[in-house]
Amino acid sequence: MRGAIILAAIIALSAALSLTLGEVHLGLDALWQGLWGGDGPGALTIRIIRGPRVAVALGAGAVLGLSGAIFQMLLRNPLAAPDVMGFTAGAGLAVVAALSAGLILPMPLVAAAGGLAAAAVVAVCAYRPGQSVAPLTLVLVGLGVAYTIAALGAFVVTRLPGPEAAEAQRWFAGSLAARDWGHALQVWGIGAVLALALVPQVRALELLDLGSDLAGGLGLRVGRARWLLALTGVLLAAAGVAVAGPIPFVALMAAPLGARLAGARGATGRLAAAAGAGAIITVLADLAARAAIPGLQLPIGIMTGILGAPYLLWRLSREMEKGEL
Amino acid sequence: MLLLAVAAALTLGIGVRPVGIAEIWQAFAAPDPNNPAHVTILSIRLPRLWAGIIAGGALGMAGTVMQALTRNPLADPGILGINAGAAFAIVFGSLLLQQADVGLVAVLAFPGAALASLAVFLLGGGRHGDAGPVRLALAGAALNALLLSLVSGVVVLRADSLEVFRFWVVGSLAQAGERPLMAMAAVTLFGAGLALALAPRIEALSLGSALSRGLGTRPGRVQAGGLLAVTALTGAAVSVAGPVAFLGLMVPPISRRITGHELRAELLVSASLGASILLLADTAGRLIFAPAELGAGVMTALIGGPVFVLIARRLLPGGQT
Numbered sequence: 001m002r003g004a005i006i007l008a009a010i011i012a013l014s015a016a017l018s019l020t021l022g023e024v025h026l027g028l029d030a031l032w033q034g035l036w037g038g039d040g041p042g043a044l045t046i047r048i049i050r051g052p053r054v055a056v057a058l059g060a061g062a063v064l065g066l067s068g069a070i071f072q073m074l075l076r077n078p079l080a081a082p083d084v085m086g087f088t089a090g091a092g093l094a095v096v097a098a099l100s101a102g103l104i105l106p107m108p109l110v111a112a113a114g115g116l117a118a119a120a121v122v123a124v125c126a127y128r129p130g131q132s133v134a135p136l137t138l139v140l141v142g143l144g145v146a147y148t149i150a151a152l153g154a155f156v157v158t159r160l161p162g163p164e165a166a167e168a169q170r171w172f173a174g175s176l177a178a179r180d181w182g183h184a185l186q187v188w189g190i191g192a193v194l195a196l197a198l199v200p201q202v203r204a205l206e207l208l209d210l211g212s213d214l215a216g217g218l219g220l221r222v223g224r225a226r227w228l229l230a231l232t233g234v235l236l237a238a239a240g241v242a243v244a245g246p247i248p249f250v251a252l253m254a255a256p257l258g259a260r261l262a263g264a265r266g267a268t269g270r271l272a273a274a275a276g277a278g279a280i281i282t283v284l285a286d287l288a289a290r291a292a293i294p295g296l297q298l299p300i301g302i303m304t305g306i307l308g309a310p311y312l313l314w315r316l317s318r319e320m321e322k323g324e325l
Numbered sequence: 326m327l328l329l330a331v332a333a334a335l336t337l338g339i340g341v342r343p344v345g346i347a348e349i350w351q352a353f354a355a356p357d358p359n360n361p362a363h364v365t366i367l368s369i370r371l372p373r374l375w376a377g378i379i380a381g382g383a384l385g386m387a388g389t390v391m392q393a394l395t396r397n398p399l400a401d402p403g404i405l406g407i408n409a410g411a412a413f414a415i416v417f418g419s420l421l422l423q424q425a426d427v428g429l430v431a432v433l434a435f436p437g438a439a440l441a442s443l444a445v446f447l448l449g450g451g452r453h454g455d456a457g458p459v460r461l462a463l464a465g466a467a468l469n470a471l472l473l474s475l476v477s478g479v480v481v482l483r484a485d486s487l488e489v490f491r492f493w494v495v496g497s498l499a500q501a502g503e504r505p506l507m508a509m510a511a512v513t514l515f516g517a518g519l520a521l522a523l524a525p526r527i528e529a530l531s532l533g534s535a536l537s538r539g540l541g542t543r544p545g546r547v548q549a550g551g552l553l554a555v556t557a558l559t560g561a562a563v564s565v566a567g568p569v570a571f572l573g574l575m576v577p578p579i580s581r582r583i584t585g586h587e588l589r590a591e592l593l594v595s596a597s598l599g600a601s602i603l604l605l606a607d608t609a610g611r612l613i614f615a616p617a618e619l620g621a622g623v624m625t626a627l628i629g630g631p632v633f634v635l636i637a638r639r640l641l642p643g644g645q646t
Contacts, residue, residue: 079463125634136459140637143466147404147571148630154495154623159614173477248470298478305474312467313448316460 003262003269007276010261011058014280018054018287019046053176055184057286057300058279060176060244063191063236064088065254065278066198069271070233072255073205074226077135078315081252082115082237085142089149090118091238092246096168097156108190108242115238119230121145174247174301176286183243190239198232198271205229206267247282247301249308254278256315281307373498375506377604377621380498380566383513385599386592387558388573389580390520393527393588394551397461398578398636402438402559403570403629405465409472410441411563412493416479431505434560435512442552442559444468459640473568496567496622498607509561516557517596523550524588569622571629572599574636 020026026045045051068081082088094114098105126133126141157168170177204225207215216222237251257280258264258273281304289303349366357363384402391400402408414437419430448464476493492500526547562569580594606624613619 125638128638137638137640140459140462140640141634143462144630144633144637147626147633151623151626151630154491155619155627158617158619158623302474302478305470306478309467309471309474312470313464316464316467317448319460 003264003273007258007262007273007280010280011276011283014283014287015054015058018057018283019050021287021291022050048180052179052181052184053286054283055181056179056187056243057176057282059184059187059191060240060247061250061254061278061280061282062275063187063194063278064240064247064250064282065258065274065276066191066195066271067233067236067240068251068253068278069255069258069274070198070205070229070236071251073209073267073270074229074233075135075138076209077139078256078319079139079252079312080135081249082233083246083248083251084139084146084312085119085122086146086149087115087118087122087142087234088237088241088246088248088251089146089153090121091115091241092172093118093149093153093156095242095245096153096172100156100160100164100168108186108239111238111242112235115234115241116231118145118149119234170299171245173299174245174304175299176244177297177299179243187239187243191236194232194236194239195275201225201229201232202267202271205271209267244282245299245301247285247304249304249311250278250281250285253281253308253311257281372504372506373607374604375510376498376504376565377607378600379506379510379513380562380569381572381600381603382596383516383558383562383599384569384572384603385576385580385595385597386517386520387555387562388599389577389588389592389595390523390527390551390555390558391573392577393531394548394555395461396531398640399462399574399633401571401574401629402555402562403568403572404462404469404574404633405442405445406468406472407438407441407445407555407559408496408563408568408570409469409476410444411435411438411560412568413437413472413476413479414440415564416476416493420479431509431564434564435556438560438563439552439556441468441472442555446552462637491620491622492567494568495620495626496563496569497610497618497620498566498603499618499620500567504565506565509565512557512561516554516561517592519550519554519557520592521589523547523554524592527551528586528588566603567620567622569603569625571625571632572603574629575632576602578636 016028020028064083068083071080071082071085072078074080091111091114094110094117095107097114098107098110103110122138122142122145123133125145126137153172157165157172160168204215204220207218207220208222208225208229210218212222215225240247240250254277255270255274258275258277259270261277262269262273264270264273282300285303285307286300289298289300292298292303351357351363356367387402387407388400391402391405392398394400411434414433415430418433422430445461445465445468448468473494480493491497530544530547576595576599577591580591580598584590584594603621603625606628607621610619610621610624
């Protein structure tokens, strides 16, 4: 309970910071007035520019964090995140490809198809007949798939005319520029539905954490539970990608950070904490990306790359000390 | 060698304006400054050819040295972040120095590559003896992501030009005319000579450090020499062609097939294979969406990504790590 309060407080603080800071600095009082009406500068900023952006960042971060936590618990490996394994890149590639082909399709569906395709490729490539697949094999194969997808992305981007190509390139690195309330509604809506779908699966996740033999002995249909969880995880990640691009490393970092901030135990607590931490990381990284250098908006993906890569290195050295690599 | 000759001829001949072999010969034998085809060959495609040979050869050899030193089939200057280190040093250096002189800034590629290779060696657990391939590959991927994020950040700062971004993040031969080709050719030759000289000792090292000491090899020195060669080769390649990835990954397995396990021969074959593949990748990249160009780095990554997957799935058989 205390953990939940701490997380909620940090989320509120990050959102408030992100709403007040930027090209134009606003006081909290101006924001407050803007929220309740009137047409001062605060109203414009919160309703049209920063409000939807922060809402999208919170939603996308939460679904990415949730997805990361699912895969890390499912594969019982802190490196097994959908962004490391190329699932988010697959979703992003599908969206960029659909946009460049001029297809008018609902983006969440396109992203979901891309994410599922990438996950299927990783699973098929890592599969060896008659042997169980080690989580690290999935991670490594996924890394190769992510490299390939990045190259395919550059391939698609090259075909676009100049300005659109620059835009697509930015988006493919993860970007929250020019989001509106429609995007926010979309990611929150899909996220809520998927989170509800996750509720009945939490027990399966807890049982799988005991090891698949024990889980099977306790009456769980292990194979089916795994596929359902993986499906939910990919769809969550795709929902985030559809509105914010394949922001790297958020899913990787969210669950461990959430567990540390909230001290959560049990599958439900860890999942909720991961969603909260993902939202915090995304909002703060977006704030840093647009406000760190005056007059310049970096794509958020660059910022999470700068934050996330050292985390991955640190994680690796920890894993090595524990003798797991 | 034959492959290299064919690749070179294609690089010169094919493009938005196709030029026949006879005319290429004419351009060299009796250059006519008023003939547009001759100008294209000599001032645009010839530098590209040199850049491709330097960068491709250097990366092929660098990958071979790294795979032999680490005994890791996933070692490649691109994947382990050494390319990115060189690119970051150049991009960041030219931001700080506001230096227009390309040659001077290009020198920064070497400390950049050296620091990155040292970092990945230490992070990958090189001190404790054998670095697990998984750990090395993941540490490299993380370092690569970090440095390329920084490069993108700096490039976005300086100019919103997608061309510049593509060159420094993905690698291409499109700016060959503006790169310091002569100096980097010399550095590549130095790195190649060093690698060839060290080859027998690197082979001895791969027998295991105790045994190689018995044979009179000092492991620390050989490793340091190998890292120096990798640094020189990678730095030179990045300063002419940007951080082209995956050449060093896919070339060594092929040349091992051709030469067997003799490192010197393998290095030479890797050099010509690397150059050929890069030139072919560049030519293909120019043709696919002509007149738009697909960077050579994109093409190598399109082939290299699946190669990485193939190697990775063989690496960890069974349920243990």
